Amino acid sequence: xxxxxxxxxxxxxxxxAKRVGIITIIxxxxxxxxPISDFVKVYLQELPSEQIGDIEKAKKxxxxxxxxxxPQLHKKKFISSxxxxxxxxxxxxxxxxxxxxxxxxxxxxxxxxxxxxxxxSDLMREFWVQSALYxxxxxxxxxxxxxxxxxxxxxxxxxxxxxxxxGLVTVVKALFSIGVTVIYQESLPNISVRGATFxxxxxxxxxxxxxxxxxxxxxxxxxxxxxxxxxxxxxIQQVKYHLTGEPDLWLKEEKANNxxxxxxxxxxxxxxxxxxxxxxxxxxxxxxxxxxxxSIIYNFYxxxxxxxxxxxxxxxxxxxxxxxxxxNIWENESVEETxxxxxxxxxxx
Amino acid sequence: MSDNKKSNQKxxxxxxxxxxxxxxxxxxSKADEVVGEQxxxxxxxxxxxxxxxxxxxxxxxxxxxxxxxxxxxxxSKLLLKHLPEGKGYKKARDFIYEEKNTYLxxxxxxxxxxxxxxxxxxxxxxxxxxxxxxxxxxxxxxxxMVDLYSTIRDLNIKLGYGKPSxx
Numbered sequence: 001x002x003x004x005x006x007x008x009x010x011x012x013x014x015x016x017a018k019r020v021g022i023i024t025i026i027x028x029x030x031x032x033x034x035p036i037s038d039f040v041k042v043y044l045q046e047l048p049s050e051q052i053g054d055i056e057k058a059k060k061x062x063x064x065x066x067x068x069x070x071p072q073l074h075k076k077k078f079i080s081s082x083x084x085x086x087x088x089x090x091x092x093x094x095x096x097x098x099x100x101x102x103x104x105x106x107x108x109x110x111x112x113x114x115x116x117x118x119x120x121s122d123l124m125r126e127f128w129v130q131s132a133l134y135x136x137x138x139x140x141x142x143x144x145x146x147x148x149x150x151x152x153x154x155x156x157x158x159x160x161x162x163x164x165x166x167g168l169v170t171v172v173k174a175l176f177s178i179g180v181t182v183i184y185q186e187s188l189p190n191i192s193v194r195g196a197t198f199x200x201x202x203x204x205x206x207x208x209x210x211x212x213x214x215x216x217x218x219x220x221x222x223x224x225x226x227x228x229x230x231x232x233x234x235x236i237q238q239v240k241y242h243l244t245g246e247p248d249l250w251l252k253e254e255k256a257n258n259x260x261x262x263x264x265x266x267x268x269x270x271x272x273x274x275x276x277x278x279x280x281x282x283x284x285x286x287x288x289x290x291x292x293x294x295s296i297i298y299n300f301y302x303x304x305x306x307x308x309x310x311x312x313x314x315x316x317x318x319x320x321x322x323x324x325x326x327x328n329i330w331e332n333e334s335v336e337e338t339x340x341x342x343x344x345x346x347x348x349x
Numbered sequence: 350m351s352d353n354k355k356s357n358q359k360x361x362x363x364x365x366x367x368x369x370x371x372x373x374x375x376x377x378s379k380a381d382e383v384v385g386e387q388x389x390x391x392x393x394x395x396x397x398x399x400x401x402x403x404x405x406x407x408x409x410x411x412x413x414x415x416x417x418x419x420x421x422x423x424x425s426k427l428l429l430k431h432l433p434e435g436k437g438y439k440k441a442r443d444f445i446y447e448e449k450n451t452y453l454x455x456x457x458x459x460x461x462x463x464x465x466x467x468x469x470x471x472x473x474x475x476x477x478x479x480x481x482x483x484x485x486x487x488x489x490x491x492x493x494m495v496d497l498y499s500t501i502r503d504l505n506i507k508l509g510y511g512k513p514s515x516x
Contacts (some may be wrong), residue, residue, distance in 0.1 A: 152375050155381070155383050156380075163386065170386070230372075231369055262373075263380060266377075
């Protein structure tokens with residue numbers, strides 16, 4: 001009646017069958033008048049533990065493949081193998097301090113990304129975001145945030161651009177003391193993110209990275225994100241669980257970009273210095289008068305004219321600025337190792 | 350939603366945007382006024398800005414009658430905190446206090462008997478404000494004792510209060 005060989009049927013009934021084909025399953029489910037899914041559930045319960053382990057492993061490996069861009073993480077040397085899933089699972093679980101790999105990205109966050117127009121890998125971006133979020137949670141800035149203090153502090157930032165070695169770290173410390181946590185997190189392949197703003201425990205948190213490996217971009221990015229903190233704080237707090245890329249977000253990006261430009265070195269100034277751009281002495285002098293590092297002037301010139309090679313040699317070594325902030329997060333065993341270093345060496349907590 | 354409500358809401362949001370724009374402009378123009386590094390972080394990692402230093406010195410002044418006294422004490426409080434301690438620095442500290450007191454009493458230098466002939470209560474609030482400004486600036490700039498001394502000394506000489514007696 002079932003068109004199943006008697007021997008096969010006996011093996012199934014005696015729980016001796018190692019594999020049961022999909023056709024047999026359908027036939028048996030129909031015969032027993034059970035939905036296929038219920039039949040599979042009953043069947044799985046009776047499976048030997050090693051086979052269940054196999055299924056669990058496949059599920060886990062699938063989760064890893066679905067949630068992580070393994071080739072890119074390997075390229076960044078975050079993982080040492082692209083195929084040893086046990087090793088990969090271990091690395092990720094340890095890095096984020098998770099109980100299980102399934103706990104990764106349980107909390108979906110949507111920072112107000114400063115995205116460039118290039119397409120980026122969602123997986124890598126999510127990884128980058130989660131790592132930043134864990135850092136902020138572990139840092140737990142003890143200082144209370146006040147917008148008034150931030151308004152008071154912002155005008156004092158610009159002249160620190162002139163101090164390549166210590167300017168950025170001083171500003172980061174000062175911001176921390178008024179409840180604004182800023183971290184530097186190295187970029188990852190394919191993410192096209194220049195910075196991000198989060199709200200963690202009701203306090204603003206900023207990540208800047210080195211997408212273009214240029215010193216002026218660090219400052220531009222910081223000012224851009226500070227603009228988000230000042231004017232998009234409530235929204236960021238709310239959209240924490242929403243998807244990014246809404247059209248109005250782009251308008252906000254424009255505003256934040258304009259602010260960063262106006263604040264650091266506005267277009268009027270750029271026009272003023274344009275005829276003398278090749279006279280480095282004059283540019284330096286004007287930079288001093290404008291209380292800004294000359295590389296920022298050159299960078300805006302290169303941006304405005306799209307001649308990115310022209311003053312490449314006028315860019316200070318970005319590493320001088322980020323050495324003290326850069327804790328090589330992707331090389332560390334865990335996010336906690338990173339935050340412990342930051343607490344001790346930068347934030348003094 | 351009624352048209353009236355809609356138009357009110359529109360007006361509200363336009364007003365908010367205008368305020369934001371004004372604030373942005375204020376931030377940018379204030380940045381143009383700032384010269385040099387003005388943030389300082391003390392050993393406990395606490396940021397000190399000029400306003401905070403003043404708040405530390407003055408607290409919240411609610412009694413205009415006593416305003417000068419509060420300023421006078423606030424200045425001493427800042428100096429006590431930021432001038433080096435210890436016997437070795439006593440002489441240098443005294444030099445600075447002498448210049449500060451001369452300025453605040455508009456030229457009454459201490460005589461050889463140790464008498465100044467003027468009371469701090471006779472002081473002028475604008476003088477105290479000036480000294481407070483000089484001191485907060487000096488703290489933020491992380492200047493040396495000599496810097497502070499010579500700044501006030503030069504100011505005293507300029508105003509005709511004379512040179513310190515040890516010079």
